[in-house]
Amino acid sequence: MTTREHSHDGLLGAHVLGLLDAGERSGLEEQIEACEVCRVELADLRALEAELGEVPPEFFLEGPPEDGDLLLRRTLRQAREEEAVSQRRRGVLVGLAAAVLAGALLGAGYVTGRARTWWNGGESRS
Numbered sequence: 001m002t003t004r005e006h007s008h009d010g011l012l013g014a015h016v017l018g019l020l021d022a023g024e025r026s027g028l029e030e031q032i033e034a035c036e037v038c039r040v041e042l043a044d045l046r047a048l049e050a051e052l053g054e055v056p057p058e059f060f061l062e063g064p065p066e067d068g069d070l071l072l073r074r075t076l077r078q079a080r081e082e083e084a085v086s087q088r089r090r091g092v093l094v095g096l097a098a099a100v101l102a103g104a105l106l107g108a109g110y111v112t113g114r115a116r117t118w119w120n121g122g123e124s125r126s
Contacts, residue, residue: 012038016045
């Protein structure tokens with residue numbers, strides 16, 4: 001077959017999508033059976049159609065959806081709320097860490113003072 005005989009005018013694509021009537025379909029299927037190039041092209045189109053089937057429909061929109069502004073506002077509000085929660089949580093953790101550190105320093109100072117008093121035989125030197 002020559003390249004000219006492979007000019008299907010989009011019939012293979014329409015065949016993959018199931019858009020051909022019975023007459024067109026039977027004629028095209030005969031050509032596909034007789035031609036290796038047509039079978040390869042048909043297999044490629046079927047693989048492409050399967051891959052496109054996995055793409056979410058939102059990707060095919062022409063511009064933002066009608067309620068796009070509302071969706072954007074909701075998304076931004078949720079992001080801000082999540083950031084605020086994260087900052088509060090971080091503030092609480094820093095406060096707890098500071099309290100633990102202060103307690104440890106006070107405890108170490110108390111233990112050091114008691115040990116110094118003990119070493120001096122119970123006398124406190126000022």
